[in-house]
Amino acid sequence: MGVLSLALTISVSSRRCSARLLLASVAIVLHACSTNVITVSGDFPVPLVDAVPIKLGVYYSEDFANHKYEYEPKGRKEIKLVMDTGAVQKKMFNTLLPPMFDQVVLLDSFPPPPGSDVELVLIPEVDEFQHAVPSHTKINVFEIWVRYRMQLFDLEGEPVADWIMSSYGKTPTAFMQSNDEGINAAAIVALRDAGANFALNFVRVPEVQLWLEERAAAQDTGETP
Amino acid sequence: MVGRTRCSAGHRGNTVMKWMPLSLLGFALALSGCVTTTVDEMVFEPSSELGDAAVVVLGRRHSSDYETEPDFIQCIGKEIGSRSSGVRVITETEFVDNLYPWFEPRTAPMRVDNLERLLQQPQVQKAIDAMGMRYIIWIDGSTETTVGVGSVTCALSTAGGGCFGFGSWKDDAKYEASIWNYDELNQVGRMSAEATGQSYMPAFVIPIPIIAPVQSSACESLGQQLLQYLKPSTG
Numbered sequence: 001m002g003v004l005s006l007a008l009t010i011s012v013s014s015r016r017c018s019a020r021l022l023l024a025s026v027a028i029v030l031h032a033c034s035t036n037v038i039t040v041s042g043d044f045p046v047p048l049v050d051a052v053p054i055k056l057g058v059y060y061s062e063d064f065a066n067h068k069y070e071y072e073p074k075g076r077k078e079i080k081l082v083m084d085t086g087a088v089q090k091k092m093f094n095t096l097l098p099p100m101f102d103q104v105v106l107l108d109s110f111p112p113p114p115g116s117d118v119e120l121v122l123i124p125e126v127d128e129f130q131h132a133v134p135s136h137t138k139i140n141v142f143e144i145w146v147r148y149r150m151q152l153f154d155l156e157g158e159p160v161a162d163w164i165m166s167s168y169g170k171t172p173t174a175f176m177q178s179n180d181e182g183i184n185a186a187a188i189v190a191l192r193d194a195g196a197n198f199a200l201n202f203v204r205v206p207e208v209q210l211w212l213e214e215r216a217a218a219q220d221t222g223e224t225p
Numbered sequence: 226m227v228g229r230t231r232c233s234a235g236h237r238g239n240t241v242m243k244w245m246p247l248s249l250l251g252f253a254l255a256l257s258g259c260v261t262t263t264v265d266e267m268v269f270e271p272s273s274e275l276g277d278a279a280v281v282v283l284g285r286r287h288s289s290d291y292e293t294e295p296d297f298i299q300c301i302g303k304e305i306g307s308r309s310s311g312v313r314v315i316t317e318t319e320f321v322d323n324l325y326p327w328f329e330p331r332t333a334p335m336r337v338d339n340l341e342r343l344l345q346q347p348q349v350q351k352a353i354d355a356m357g358m359r360y361i362i363w364i365d366g367s368t369e370t371t372v373g374v375g376s377v378t379c380a381l382s383t384a385g386g387g388c389f390g391f392g393s394w395k396d397d398a399k400y401e402a403s404i405w406n407y408d409e410l411n412q413v414g415r416m417s418a419e420a421t422g423q424s425y426m427p428a429f430v431i432p433i434p435i436i437a438p439v440q441s442s443a444c445e446s447l448g449q450q451l452l453q454y455l456k457p458s459t460g
Contacts, residue, residue: 044325045321045322045323045325046325047325047326048323048324048325048326048327048348048349048352049326049348050348139290139291140291140369141290141291141292168331170286170292171292172291172292172294172295172367174294174295174296189330192325192326192329193329193330193331195325195326196325196326196329196331196332197331199326200326200332
């Protein structure tokens with residue numbers, strides 16, 4: 001597409017044949033070396049769930065906060081794809097978590113500094129990220145898969161829970177919609193799915209359930225968990 | 226079951242040779258192919274007086290190989306909402322966002338029983354009640370290009386460019402609407418619309434697409450049928 005549009009521009013804007021050929025060649029070389037960079041963006045709704053009675057700290061690692069997915073082309077017809085997803089994933093968790101817990105504190109470091117008013121620290125990490133476009137699958141949908149590793153720690157930095165959470169998003173092709181828009185829409189659906197999975201299943205994680213039960217028992221006996 | 230075929234032809238083009246490419250383009254824009262639509266309806270219970278109550282149209286997104294198009298859902302919403310000022314239609318985005326995460330593809334109730342179970346969450350029931358909901362309409366289906374024949378070749382050189390050839394393809398739209406009564410928590414009706422149309426693209430220097438409006442015909446037919454159910458007086 002890029003080659004075609006540039007070549008069309010050349011034929012109407014320049015009358016000198018040599019300049020046309022040169023520019024057309026440049027266009028072909030540029031296409032061969034080009035990288036498609038998508039900064040995923042979107043908005044997320046606030047979850048309609050009961051708050052879990054936990055003072056939660058959240059720490060986004062450098063890798064998570066600046067997460068980029070890179071896809072190397074596997075054929076001459078493909079170009080390299082880079083998806084910048086760090087900011088939008090932070091945005092999703094920052095929207096999702098506050099209504100889900102009694103209190104949420106964003107931490108700059110882990111383990112948290114002494115005196116931090118949190119009980120548990122959540123550290124999300126992207127374990128795997130994949131995409132598929134209609135030209136790969138011959139199905140008229142854009143697809144995104146994300147596998148997260150979710151870790152919960154106590155204030156001493158000891159692991160409390162560690163589980164894998166998967167999410168999937170797809171969006172159909174549409175008239176006048178570019179590949180970038182399709183991929184972005186599928187990524188937003190996948191992030192919403194991740195949020196739904198986390199919101200509905202957090203208290204069902206066996207280690208979290210156990211921690212909540214132990215804390216409730218300790219509170220009944222007047223001990224700290 | 227109701228079936229019909231709709232075709233429309235464009236206006237005559239300008240015959241001045243100098244303007245032929247432009248007139249061809251305009252002519253092509255005005256052309257459209259033939260579409261055959263079939264609507265089927267199964268009503269279990271007549272609709273109750275809608276009054277100020279709202280209706281929401283939602284798309285099913287659970288299938289692995291297709292997805293009900295959001296623009297089709299918007300189209301159905303407009304068909305129901307625009308043809309009668311009496312029907313208040315809540316948009317899919319507003320409904321799904323207000324009830325996040327309960328109506329996402331992985332969590333949405335597939336059957337009325339599941340909705341009943343979901344309403345045991347007080348905050349969910351409160352949010353749906355606040356919208357004044359009466360009917361939840363689920364749409365499942367998609368439009369697919371099934372058969373494609375012919376080819377159009379385009380060439381571009383420093384001396385100019387153009388396209389030659391002939392292409393034709395068939396679009397099939399299949400959608401099913403399931404109407405849930407939110408007040409009584411039961412399924413009150415089921416409707417389906419199927420539309421088929423052949424599109425053509427002859428190309429002589431300029432490609433002239435003659436597109437069959439398959440999806441919009443399915444939307445119009447299904448929308449009218451739904452509206453007739455919701456507001457029998459409008460039919």
